Every structure is written in structure tokens, then in C-alpha cells.
Amino acid sequence: MAQHNLEKQLNILEYALSSLWRHRLKSLSVLLVFGAVIFLLASFQMVTQALSDKAKQVLVHTPEITLQKMSAGRQEAIPLAYGDKLAGIFGIRRVVPRIWGYYFDEVRLANYTVMGLEVAEMPEGARLDTTLASGTMPGPGDDAQGWAVIGCSITNALDLAGRDTFSLFRPDLSLKPFVVRGEFSRDTDILTNDLIVMNLADARDLFGIPAGLVTDLCVYVANPTEIETIAKKISETLPGVRVLTRPQIQKTYQVVFGWRSGFGSICLLSALAAFVILAWDKASGLSPEERREIAILKVLGWETSDILAVRFWESVIVSGLACIVGMTAAYIHVVYCAAALFRPVLMGWSVLRPDLHLLPRLAVGDILLILAFTVIPYLAATVIPAWRSATVPADSALGG
Template identity: 40%
Template sequence: MSGWFSRQRSLLDFAVSSLARRKGKTLGLLAVYGLIVFVLASAMLFSHALRHEAKQVLAGTPEVLVQRLIAGRHDLIPDTHLVTIRAIRGVKSAQGRLWGYLFDPAAAANYTLMVPPVDAPAAGQAVIGAGVAAVRDAAIGDVMSFRAHDGALVSFTIQAIIEPESALVSADLFLVAEADYRRLFGIPDGRFTDIVVTVRNPREVRTVAEKIDAALPDTRIILRDEIRRTYESVFDWREGMVLLLLSGAVLAFFIFAWEKASGLSAEERREIGILKAVGWETADVIALKSLEGLVVSLAAFLLGYLLAWLHVFQWGAPLFEPVLKGWSVLYPDFRLIPHVDELQVATLFFFTVFPYTLANVVPIWRAATVDPDQVMR
């Protein structure tokens, strides 16, 4: 066994020295190969990390969301629906929510105006997200004013700014008191944007949703699982769009591998002929050249994957951020938590390393089975 390892180590040393003799070609090969791995790995790492972040965020969303529909459009829901929902067996709690969107002409951006269920700001005060503070250059104690539904001016004093660590979900938030919210939009008492329902037994969520739908035919029931699937579909669509744009790079890689399989250069054929002339067996030559291809492909994969890791988790993925995150004036500035899917890495490894490594075998076998004198001539 030690003799076999010694032989393999010798072959590996010879393969590395052979690649070093063709330094320019090897470095160019590594650059092209590594670049292809880099763009593909960046798209996969970024989209998977975003999916993981979305799952963490959606874990805290309501189990059941009830909205009222009139003529197929979302409408305000009356508090009488709260009484009906709370009377349904299996419902733990039901609470009306007040939220909406407010356009700010000064920043040309939409804010998510919301009344928090607990610890709401005092009347005339507001708590804003880091994105709102940045786009308006606002600080604690500053005053922001908006036109109400009747044209009157409603002013808010900034009470606090939400920490930027939660910018993924709070960048555009504008939290106000219930009275200020109703004054701004002209919403009367006893009306809510939607209703959040908590179910006693998580396994009965769908059953409770069906009961609510039967008791309130004018409502639309949205489950947490449905929201999660919607986000998954959005990320799948955006990742597919990015990979479609990168299909040229993928095609170039397969052309590159095919060109490698189509034949060897005159210098490589001459080297194989010399090795055969000095007594190397065909199997040894194939093993040597396969090791060369494996060294190049592994080095390119590790280099490309490392650069993709730095690009996504250290530098913020500037190449793919606008496409996979979305477009917005209030862009959430946050650092993704490194999260890697082993199956995804294995798939990328298989489709980038194996094709190139196997592509070396056929032309090497052809050259190694020809008479050495004929090869060198």
C-alpha cells in the first residue's frame, strides 16, 4: 500500500512540475475556469443565503392572515369579523392590524406605515427604520410632515430609529400611534387593514382557516406556508433569470471542455511520445495527464468558490444584489449570514470539475496508444 501511495505522489509531483513548465497556459486556464466557477457559485450562494434569511424572517409571520375582499379587491375589515373569528373553535387569538404605504415626495420613496401591536409610539411621534433615516437624513428629535387624506399637514417627531441589524425587515418602516394612523388615512374606528389569527394547535391551522372561510365568505385567508411558497417562487424565478443571463458563461465552459476533449497540442503530444519512449506504460501516461486535469480543475474550483464566498458574504455581492434582492429606493443594507447547502456545492462540483477532468481522458488515450516514434515525428 505504501508503494502505491509513493507512486501516486510521484505522479502528482510530475504532473505539477509539468503544469509549471507551461506556466502561461496553466494560469490562463485557471483564470477562465475559475471565473466560470465564480459566477455560478456566486449566484447559487447568494440566492440560497437569501432563501435562508427569508425562512428565518417568515418564521415569525402570522399563522393565519384574514383580509376582506370587495369586488375582488382588498378592503378594510370591520371589527365585527373579530368577534366571529374569536368564537371559532381552535382560535387562540385574533387581532386587527393597521398598516399601509405612504409615499414621501421628498425622498421619492414609499414607506411602510404601521401601528405596532405593542409599545406603539406616543401621539405625534414616530419610530423609523434605518432606510427611512438614511434617505431623509433624519435623526432623533427631527420632525417629518406628511399630507393627510384631506390635505391637512400631519407632523411626526422622530422618537427612535430601529437598529440597522434588522434592516432586512425594518428599513422602510414608519411606526406611529393608532390615532395618527387613522388621522392620516381617514380610517374610522372599528376598521382594520387585516386580522392576524393565532391557532392553538399548529396542526389544525388549515382546519381553522377553512372554518373562518366558511363563516366569513367575503374574506381571503392567507396561510404562512403559502407566503413561504410565494417567496420561494420569487427567488426561484430571480435565480433562474440570473442563471439564464449566465448561460453564455456555462455554454463557453462546455465549449472549452469539448475543445479540450477534441485533441492535444503538439507540445503535449510530443511530451507523451517521450514518456512512452523512455518506458512509461499507457496506463501511467493516462494517470499522469488525468492528474494534471484534476489538479487544474480542483484548483480552479477552490479559487472560484473562495472568490464567490468573499463576493457574497464579505463584499455584499454587488454583481447580483439588484437582481436577486429587488429594486427599491429604500434599499435594505444588511450582511448575509453564511449558509451553504452541501447538495448545491456537490452539484456545482460535479458539473464543473468532472466534465473537464473526464474530457482529458479520450485525447490522452489516443495519443498514448500511438507508436512513440510516430507521435514525436
């Protein structure tokens, strides 16, 4: 009995393949449109996952806790003296001041991220050299000023090919010169693409920040498992300070990428809905030739369930091929084309966008999610109308 059912299904599958070949132009058009819809949805899913993984990877060595002073919901400069108040909290390795901000280049209409810090004061400062493609960071005892380490896009924006000096305007419109000491690797482009790192004193001079004030304080802890406990103690010691932990920053990146991807996916769902409606319309509106074909099959002894099985296998074959084509194209688009179609949506407002080399990690859950949004609605849109068409009386179809 089981062998008979298997042979029957194989015969139905063979007939479904021959039916698709007879209507190959129609099948190919549906396959291409369906594959395009899957390509768009899978690309968004892959880009989001790759960006989240990339952000998590490069944020591993960020400070465990960051302190910022808030006033009326806006960030303002924080006094260096706040760091002395944290001396009594057990578990803090070091408090490192930092100045950072955005520098607007009116010529190129681009924002640069400027960060001033004392590299030698950072617990992992010596490891920053591993993020550089060329040059070195200043080491302990190096009090040189006027240096800068820049991101890849800064080199192109400032046209530094063949030279290692550039100047930026202070608030009073006087020029402050810098010497390029190194360039960040492209592996960290998601954070360093538009970044200029310099000495803390140089950043204070560039932005005109008074002595004794910095943008924020970076707190490094001895035991990463105690981050939340120490952050709570800091909040109690400095009530007017916003305390940001590394896990919160990582979660923020994931939320931002997820929100943008979700927004794009919702927009694409309208295209998917239109495709499903089209498939439903085509499946329910049979041509006279298709009606005669169903009538002949019934005269030959085919049952309604057999005709439904043919439609089901046709839909499975088309949707399966569309998934293979769509996901393969999405992988090529993300890996080899750097998600060129969706970068303006996912990479934000910056003019200097990083040239990311993304490697998507598509989990089983992501594949099932894509199938749930595409294949299942398509099967419903073709098999259910097929049941209505299979109930057409043979004599009426032949007579038409």
C-alpha cells in the same frame, strides 16, 4: 501490488504537477477563469441560502394567520366586523386589525412601507422592543398618537440626523406630522429597512381609510400546531376572505429568493458552458510540442492509461484549486461585501435596499451541487479529448 500501484500514481501525480508548472501561464489562466465561474455560481447559492435563513429567522414572530378580503383578484379593505365573526372558533387567542400600504416619496422617488397597528393589542407586543436599536414601542395604556418607529433607510432617506420629526402628505395633500419614537435594528433589515410603524388611527388618517375598515386582520392562535385546522375553519366562516398562514408566507419568501437565484444561475450556466467548450477545444487541439511529449512518453514505455491518468490529475488539481479559490472568494463576497454584485437581482425593485449582514450556511448538498455543475463537466471536457490525443501513434508525432 497495491504498493506498486500507489507508487505509480504518486509518480504520475508528480509528473502532472511538473507539467502544470511548465505550462504555468496556461494553467493559471484556466484556473482564474474556472475560479471565476465557480465564484459566480457559489455566490448565488450562498446568497439564496443566507436570505432564506434570514427571512425564516425574522418571520418567527409574525401573526400565525393573516386575513385579507379579495375582490376580482385584488385586495381591498376588510371590515372590522369580520373579526367578531371569528369569536366562535376555538383556539384563536386574539384578532388584531392592521392597516398597511406603500407611501411614495416623490422627492426621493422611493416607496416606504407604512404599517399601522395597536401594539398593546398584540399578544407579543411587549417583545417588539427587542427589534429596536433605540427607543421603545408604546405599552399598554399608552394612547399617544403621532408617533412613528422607522427603519434604518427611512432615517437616511428623510435626513433625520439631529432631529426626530418629519411629515407625510395625506391624500388631500395636507401634511401629517410624526415624532420618531424609535428605530429598528439592522438585524431585522430584511423586513424593517423601509418600514414606518405608527398608530392604527394615524395610518387610517394618512391613507384616508374610512372608519370600520382596515387592510387586514392578524389572527393569533393558542396552539401553533393547529394553524392549518383553524385556517380551514376561518375559510368556512368567511368564504370571501383570503387566509394566509405563517408557513405559507415563509414559503413565499423562499420561493421568491429561489426563483431569482435560479434565474441568475441559469444566466451563469451559459458562462459555464462557454468555459467547458473552451476547455474541450484546448484539450482536443494539441500543440506540436504536446504531441511530441506524448510520443516521447510512449517511446519510453508509457501506456495510454498512464497518459490519461496524467491528464486526469492535471484536471483534478486545476479544478480543486479553482473550487477553493472560487468558494473562498464567494464567501468573502457574501459576508464582507454583502453580495454587492447580485443585490440588485436578489433584493427586488425597491430603491431603499437593506444593508444586510449575511452569514451563508453552505450545506454538503450545496457544495456537491456546485461541483456537479462545474468540476464534472470540466473533467469530461479535458479527460475525454485526452484519450483521443493519447492514441496518436508515436512515430507520426515524432515525425511531425
